[in-house]
Amino acid sequence: MNTFGSNFRITTFGESHGPAVGCVIDGCPPRLALSADDIQPLLDRRRPGTSPLSSARDEADTVEILSGVFEKMTTGTPIALLVRNQDMHSRDYDTIKEKFRPGHADFTYQAKYGIRDYRGGGRSSGRETVGRVAAGAVALKYLATKGIAVQGRIVAVHGKTDPQNIENEILGAKSAGDSVGGIAEITATGCSAGLGDPVFGKLDAGIAAAMMGIGAVKGVEIGDGFAVAERFGSENNDPMTAAGFQSNHAGGILGGISTGQDLVVRIAVKPTPSIAKVQHTRDIHGNATTITIGGRHDPCIVPRILPVAEAMLALVLIDAVLEQEKYR
Numbered sequence: 001m002n003t004f005g006s007n008f009r010i011t012t013f014g015e016s017h018g019p020a021v022g023c024v025i026d027g028c029p030p031r032l033a034l035s036a037d038d039i040q041p042l043l044d045r046r047r048p049g050t051s052p053l054s055s056a057r058d059e060a061d062t063v064e065i066l067s068g069v070f071e072k073m074t075t076g077t078p079i080a081l082l083v084r085n086q087d088m089h090s091r092d093y094d095t096i097k098e099k100f101r102p103g104h105a106d107f108t109y110q111a112k113y114g115i116r117d118y119r120g121g122g123r124s125s126g127r128e129t130v131g132r133v134a135a136g137a138v139a140l141k142y143l144a145t146k147g148i149a150v151q152g153r154i155v156a157v158h159g160k161t162d163p164q165n166i167e168n169e170i171l172g173a174k175s176a177g178d179s180v181g182g183i184a185e186i187t188a189t190g191c192s193a194g195l196g197d198p199v200f201g202k203l204d205a206g207i208a209a210a211m212m213g214i215g216a217v218k219g220v221e222i223g224d225g226f227a228v229a230e231r232f233g234s235e236n237n238d239p240m241t242a243a244g245f246q247s248n249h250a251g252g253i254l255g256g257i258s259t260g261q262d263l264v265v266r267i268a269v270k271p272t273p274s275i276a277k278v279q280h281t282r283d284i285h286g287n288a289t290t291i292t293i294g295g296r297h298d299p300c301i302v303p304r305i306l307p308v309a310e311a312m313l314a315l316v317l318i319d320a321v322l323e324q325e326k327y328r
Helices: 036-046 090-096 106-113 126-144 163-175 203-212 225-230 302-327
Strands: 009-014 020-026 063-065 079-084 149-157 182-189 217-222 263-269 279-282 288-291
Touching (some): 009 126, 020 126, 036 302, 126 149, 126 302, 149 163, 149 302, 182 302, 203 263, 217 225
Antiparallel strands (some): 009 020, 020 079, 063 079, 149 182, 182 263, 217 263
């Protein structure tokens, strides 16, 4: 399951401490103006080492377009995007290579495959999202030609909503050798009504799957989400007039199909599982032990997850847009 999408298909590749990460895009429409300059800004927002609030891993994350673009235009053939890894400290993991890190996919990868890349989590690392973001940047460029834009924002971190309190909360967790989670919101504007398909092809189902496919995400809300469980129908319905909808509790989707309003998605992001505090765990031989995780890790994933979530929403939307164009 390294491939996502139907009409606009992406396959990501690479590991956290391998030579490179990236993606191959198949199904991108031809004659879309595209260069590395269109992709790099989104990657720059995701990359580490740019703030005391993020991991100190120093990666330039410079994208290379290997195929599918000629004279700065897409040709309709597969687009290969490559980002080389440069600042790996694999030795940081030597002391814990036989231990399962709590909150990580170490145990489950070992259980499934009988082998795992312990260097930074390999394929289960957040570094895998580089390919998604690169592909998402291409999707966003195409969506912009249809008047669609996607933007994310931080709603809360560890229960705090004020920007200064959020920064203090993250730095406080960092100094304590701990981490914090939070909530992010991603909104798509400019979507026409009619995107998505009924029953098993619902737009909100696709969005939820895309967001849950991000490693750190543990919950997804569309529109008002779980808050609707406490309302009357008369409170939750979005009344319509000749001018359009009067509210947007549904988050821009009804019956799995877009209404033409803003699409509003919120995600719950767990605390970074790599922390410096002593934790109880077991090793690959089944022995109980303890673990302290060194290396360079984000004390909070929320700031850097925004471009990843924006990319995933863009990938769902471009698929839906291209599908809808088949009916025209």
